[in-house]
Amino acid sequence: MSKFPSCRASGRVDLRCLLRITIVGFTVLNAIVGFTVLNDLTMHVDGAEESNIPFTPFDRSKNCLIRNSHEWLNSRRISNDEIPLAYAVNMTAKFRPFSGFTELFPYLSQSLADKNSAFIDTDFPGGLNNTESQRIHHWAVKLVFVAIQYHQHRPAIQEAELRYKDPSSTQCHLQMKHHNVGNFDFECPSSKFIVGGLTANGLGSNTRGAIATLILSGLVTNRTVVLIQNGEAGPKFIRKAWKLSSCKRGDFQCVYYPLTPCIPTWEMITNAHVLHKPYHYYFGDGHVRNIPANEMDNRVWVLQKYGVTDVPPRAAIDLLHQYIRELFQAVPLESGQRDFFHRVLKYISHSGHSRQKMNSSSFSYPASANLINHATVVFAIRPNFRSRKMLDEIMREITPPAIESSSSLIGLPIRASDKCRRESECMSFADHMKAVRLVKQKLLRPNADGTRGQTILFTSESVEMTNEQKAYSMNSSDRFLVNFRDVTPNTGLINEVLNTGRFTADESMLSAISTLSFQMKARISILNCCSNFHMLLKDFLLAGLGSFSDANPICLQDFGEPELMLCCSWEKGDCQARKRNMLG
Secondary structure (H helix, E strand, C coil): CCCCCCCEECCEECHHHHHHHHHHHHHHHHHHHHHHHHCCCECCCCCCCCCCCECCCCCHHHCCCCCCCHHHHCCCECCCCCCCHHHHHHHCCCCCCCCCHHHHHHHHCCCCCCCCCCCCCCCCCCCCCCCHHHHHHHHHHHHHHHHHHHHHHHHHHHHHHHHCCCCCCHHHHHHHHHCCCCCCCECCCCCCEEEECCCCCCHHHHHHHHHHHHHHHHHHHCCEEEECCCCCCCCHHHHCCCCCCCCCCCCHHHCECCCCCECCEHHHHHCCEEECCCHHHHHCCCCCCCCCHHHCCCCEEEECCCCCCCCCCHHHHHHHHHHHHHHHCCCCCCHHHHHHHHHHHHHHHHCCCCCCCCCCCCCCCCCCCCHHHHHHHHHHCCECHHHHHHHHHHHHHHCCHHHHHCCCEEEEEECCCHHHHHCECCCCHHHHHHHHHHHHHHHCCCCCCCCCCCEEEEEECCHHHHHHHHHHHCCCCCEEEECCCCCCCCCCCHHHHCCCCCCCHHHHHHHHHHHHHHHCCCCEEEECCCCHHHHHHHHHHHCCCCCCCCCEEEEHHHCCCHHHCCCEHHHHHHHHHHHHHHHC
């Protein structure tokens, strides 16, 4: 008996049913024929001899890989993670000069910025008011952020325009699949690359130290930055899986979007020139130096050691200026807006001459006032579509609706555990609450009844701090909101999480960025700026990613009370001396 579905009911033939079966049968037949042809025919590419690579026949004008060389198509190469087609098209084929500032939203919203933040506000100001300096800083960070995106994606634009001329093309999809080309993999034949890896340190250290330095190096040299971990070629440090990841890829893209669609081959990585000394030795003054003449044209340089710079090199700023003018030259501006735009450009230019201070902090840590660094770390930490979905679910669970309108939120992210063993002094939860009361008295306006009520956003990686907070809250009138989805790894080093077996590195990473998002809802934040993670949070708040445009992140190292002032290991002697002087 035939198992083919019947379209006969009550002795009558159902024509609609028959039509559906015919369509399905034709689709299956077409797929079979296409597969057969795929294995029998060959293709031609402009400027190349006939290849023995089997492929589907196609109209040469519709060959969406016509801009790619046979060498690249047939080589083993790095591959980006598969991402939504709309994202791939927007970041390549459609990444062209803007006609209005509202067109920035799809690019700005890739960041961790709060939905109410100044960072994703595309209403471009005109005229002057009492918040001008703050708005200038926020817009400067936004424009630099988009310029960095452009730097990293522009080499793929011409390829993408041809490939995505018809994004739904089945023929193009078959061509890409045959050559193992992902929807975010591009040759970028005009590009030279600077490649780097990541360390087993925490998220803050890798973002502010490694990725920010790599991108700055790429701007100075006008090279495209590529992150590699778990690679199959090149120096040992980029062949290791990233310990802060646990998905099959074993790299940064387990949680975040790739930094670029441009894909070098493994042969290029094998033949790369390796820069063994830190960033400053080669690019610190804004010029390329100490690289052999015969390696200057090598398409790939691998930077092995990093470092954070306080003042960005002139060459990087000049290139960013060029990109910003190119991207916004067609945007119509009224008189007041034109004046504001030029003030923003001037502000960006001055970032190469001095350390801009965005709040009253006297405590200095690397790149604390570097707006280029602020934009760079925002660009680095862009959750991919899978992570974004999970992050949004977490934030809906842990964030009460009323929190969005509260202006008395105090952020209290406590960094303890491993930080206390090496890099920072630490104090009890009760002492942290003394700092909260001090901030409340000095910076919060009293309520109508004379009280100074507040909600405290508490997060910590430390089990000890979490337990102390629970005990404290049982006898306190203070209201605490906690990230109850936090995995509390009891360390800031995510690689150490793997030894516990309680959760994966990717889960711990997602917990870390949910903490960043949660803490960016605070009006005032009390931070331990000996911690790179807290420095990263402060960078985000100063860049305008928080719920409040006038967010005030305060380092405990700035507190005037000696018992609340924490000393970092790199300045412990001087800090302890200051504390003794305070005590008399």
